[in-house]
Amino acid sequence: MVFLAVLTNRRLARTERHIEVERGEPAPGELRLKALQQELDRLIGLRTVKATIREIQAFAHIQRKRSALQLASQPIVLHTIFIGNPGTGKTTVARLLSQMLAEMGVLEKGHTVEVERADLVAEYIGQTAHRTREAIKKAMGGLLFVDEAYALARGGERDFGKEAIDTLVKAMEDYRGKFVVVLAGYPEPMRAFLRTNPGLHSRFPLMIEFPDYSDIELFKIAESMFTQRQYTLTKGARRQLADLIRRMRSRDPISFGNARTIRNIVEKTIRMQAVRLMGRREVSVEELITVLEEDIQGDPISYTSYW
Ligand SMILES: Nc1ncnc2c1ncn2[C@@H]1O[C@H](COP(=O)(O)OP(=O)(O)OP(=O)(O)O)[C@@H](O)[C@H]1O
Ligand SMILES: [Mg+2]
Known part of the structure; x- marks a missing residue:
């Protein structure tokens, strides 16, 4: 009993010491983690996605801390399923998550x-099996992002896709904690795939759903993309952009490519502005950075997410 008390006290003392150390100057890794967090925060919308990433981060952080102090800790299994329509930010968030986990050790x-x-x-x-193992080898220490994961089950039982799934599952067992697998895909086929592969599904304790962006969020995403590229929009251009987003989504809500379509609009607009300025002998800085209403041209058909 006394021994236990001593042990607990010692552990507490160590815990306190640990906390003391953390109050000092932040380590470079912590600063990089903060920068990544800010990058995540800067993404427009994605409220629940951000909250889940924070949960994952907090869980991994605390479990590592507990295990360092010899307290009982949960295994850190972070294999995750990402579900969301085209252009909802799945790849962007996966890249950030992987870097964050590295900064956290x-x-x-x-x-x-x-x-x-x-x-x-x-x-x-x-x-x-060989090809899949090669991909896994490359992902060691990082994150393996399997896009449109359901395509692996496309050919049924006799298809080689099954061999890829089996190889992946085996590697997840053999290299626990050495890499993280994210299976990503569009909602409907992904759910069907997981239903027909319960063995695989059970190995992914986490699921993050990426909702479609609202029109306002899409507008803000466009604004931030223009700002990043050092362009500003006139009032008329802003009105035209908002109108284009609304029209495009209502014309084809199914294949509407969310932020990916927005990026296409932004890039097309920049080209249209360039064409407008091209014939001029002199162009001011003001003109170079300004996007006019006429630069935002609405041909929704050519903006779908599949090209
Ligand atoms: N919330 C956001 N804020 C700002 N930009 C975003 C946001 N979400 C996505 N983007 C941008 O939109 C583009 C498409 O995003 P991303 O490739 O991550 O989508 P995805 O879900 O992986 O799409 P797909 O399923 O088609 O592969 C990228 O250029 C990304 O930077
Ligand atoms: Mg993607």
Whole structure:
């Protein structure tokens, strides 16, 4: 009993010491983590996504702390499913998450390896396992992002996609804590895929849903993209942009590409502004940074997310 009390006191003393140390100057890793957090915060909308990322971060951080102090800790299994329509920020958030986990010391490197079916599945027997293992090897210490993961089950039981899934599952067992797998995809096919692969699903304790952006969020995303590129919009251009976003979404809500479509609009607008200024002998700085109403041209058909 006395021994236990001494032990507990010693642990508490160590805990206090630990907290003392943390009150000093932030370490470079902490500063980088803060910068990544700010980058995440700067993404428009995504309230629940940001909250879940914070949860993951807090969980991993505290479990590591507990284990360092020899307290019982949960295994840090962070394999996650990302569900969301095109252009909702899945890839962007995965890249940030991987870097954050590295800064926290949960992952060794923090890079992201993005793959899809064609990168994992080969045409001949035996090649798929090899190809998948190669991708996993590249992702060690970081995050393996499997985009449109359901495509792995496309051909059914006899397809080599199954070999890729089996190889992935085995690696997740063999290299626990050494890398994180994110399976990403659009909502409907992803849910169907997980229902038909319960063994795989059970290995992913976390799921993050990326909702479609509202028209206002899309407008803000466009604004931030223009600002990043050092362009400003006139009042008329802003009105035209808001109108274009609304029209495009209502014309084709299913294949509307969220922020990806917005990026296409921004890039097209920049080209249109360039064409307008092209013939001029002299162009002022003001003109170079200003986007006019006429630069925002609405041809919704050519802005879909699939090109
Ligand atoms: N919330 C946001 N704020 C600002 N920019 C964003 C936001 N979400 C996405 N973007 C930008 O939109 C583009 C598309 O995002 P991203 O590639 O992450 O989407 P995705 O969900 O992976 O799409 P897909 O399923 O088509 O691969 C990127 O240029 C990204 O920087
Ligand atoms: Mg993506």
